[in-house]
Amino acid sequence: MASPPRAGSRTVVALAALWLVAVLLAARQAAVVLRRPPERRFTDLASWIGDHGVLRARGSFYDTDQFTGTPFAGLVLKPLTAAAEHSLGIVWTFGTLLLVVALALVAARALPGPVSRRTGLLAAPVAVILAVLSLPVRNTFNLGQTSIIPVLLVLLACCLPRLAGGSGHAGGVLIGVAAALQPAVLLFVPLLWLTGRRRAAVTTGATFAALTALAWAAVPDDSWTYWVHHLAGAGLGDKPDSLANQSLHGLLLRIGLHGPVEVTLYLLLAAAVAVTGLRRAVRYARDGQPLLATAITGCVAVAVSPTAWQHQQLWLLLAVCGRVGKRRADRMVWPVLVVLVMTLTSRVLVPDNPVLGPVGDNAPLLAALAAACLVPFLSCRSAAWNRPTPTPFAEPQPGRFSWVPLLGFWRRPLNRPNLLLELMLIRVGYFVYSYIRGSAPDERSVAEHHGRQILGIEKFLHVDVEHGFNHFVAGVDWLTDGMNYYYGTFHFLVPLSLLGFLYLRRPATYRWARTALALATLLALIGFWAYPLAPPRLMPGHGFIDTANGPQDLDNPDYGALTELSNQYAAMPSLHIGWSLWCGVVIAMVAPKPWMKALGMLYPLLTFTVIVGTANHYVLDALGGATVVACGFAIQYALTGPGRQALAKLPGAREPSDAAEPLPAGR
Known part of the structure; x- marks a missing residue:
């Protein structure tokens, strides 16, 4: 009789399967982008695309308001002007793909310990899968954005300081470059200062100032347009009150507030969120959870920025690392919620009705606010960190019929599952059911x-x-x-x-x-x-x-919404x-x-x-x-x-x- 497979062999099989899924998903995403017509590919780079598909260096970055990056980001992209658009598409797509993989690997390595060898091995492909499936990364692929670079630089500096060249000036330079690309990253300066990395905080500010000044000197008109006319990019891209802007400013505009009242309330709420979120980030950084501290600070940046477009919401995905709940049955609620918000559209998350519709429309912002201010993440020192209350399971029982094989793939839990997790899975399951049922072949002649x-x-x-x-x-x-x-x-x-x-x-x-x-x-x-x-x-x-x-014209039936x-x-x-x-x-x-x-x-x-x-x-x-x-x-x-x-x-x-x-x- 063959012996059961060892745990090590099962881990190898699971690891191989996960990496295979990660590779297939990454390849599919690259293929989706490259198969698009040139005019629908990398729309945020359209500011530089000239005649015959060749990128041009002249002209304003903000001629069409499609590009939402900083003037320094525009200078970073300008060296690509010698490449043809088709070649740029291939290089840009696979370059972005490599950045996504690097980001996932750094995040997996930064998980708070102690982490078992099996968890450490499986974390890397799972991180790649989640990153590739997330809406911010998919949006980045499609638009041609640089939003992955700031997140990667901050992770290297905050979570792996030794790999980044130490905890002082080198890390500060990386975060300063990230802030020059995405100004909201400046919120990491107080995090660095309050956690004792003052040299890095000072270097971050100096690097940001130097790179921004360089951009002012090189493109003064564009710098004026971005920093003054558009208030740090707030007037670029979609309208600030559109659903694409998942920030407190966008939410207040959507509910009908305008003018001085909206600005005052926005500043007060932003200050409250920043103070609360940064205090929590400092606490978790001192607790030995730098990845969670980074995620919380990034969620604060999403909430308080004047605009937070989808490609800038990658910070929220990092919050999946936080542990919540003293019962083992509750541990998956927060990760599942984050993954659903970051991978599914609002209409999948909640039904489209007047009560729940606004929740789905603002799901990324609400999740970012929850991560920054509300979710009670566990401390590494908590007794429940590695020893949550176990789930009671039924002992294996023989079947009533000996001729029916019992596979015994999993044990039967006896406690009540987490209600929020059940509701999320039921909602997503029903959406999948409705989608597949609606997408099934409905050719009339075959059905008749x-x-x-x-x-x-x-x-x-x-x-x-x-x-x-x-x-x-x-x-x-x-x-x-x-x-x-x-x-x-x-x-x-x-x-x-x-x-x-x-x-x-x-x-x-x-x-x-x-x-x-x-x-x-x-x-x-x-x-x-x-x-x-x-x-x-x-x-x-x-x-x-x-x-x-009643009677119907079967060629053009009308059953209302159905x-x-x-x-x-x-x-x-x-x-x-x-x-x-x-x-x-x-x-x-x-x-x-x-x-x-x-x-x-x-x-x-x-x-x-x-x-x-x-x-x-x-x-x-x-x-x-x-x-x-x-x-x-x-x-x-x-x-x-x-x-x-x-x-x-x-x-x-x-x-x-x-x-x-x-x-x-x-x-």
């Missing part, structure tokens, strides 16, 4: 052909009851109205309510139940993609009645049946009384009646929905074992019975 196949099979099996029952429902007004309301409401209301109940009262059951639901939904997405199917109401020539929308947002040809399998059957099974397992169990199993039967009566699904669609749910439970069972545990083994058990999962005490 599959519909005729389904009708033929049902006729052969003598289960083609849809037409007669649909016409019966359509002839009874109260039945039509009730079924239409049921179809549009209960599909989400009942599963969400059940998940909420399980989370509060049956935390261990919640984990395996939501895993089975997620697996079933994933299998359903495969079905939507592999077998596009027109529902009965969209089958021409068969006489079905669309009880909710016309654009939902794929109407994704009927197989029916998730109305799938989700309702999941509810019925879970209720039957956790309900204490027989009548409750029977009521739970009645729900999928009512749902089946509704989807057929409203002509939204076939009988075989329901069979498909039941199949994916059965497969979801089966896969979950194989991965984690039996779902129910003996109450006597769980903390806070209320009675020695395994009829239901308890609520662990204190959780």
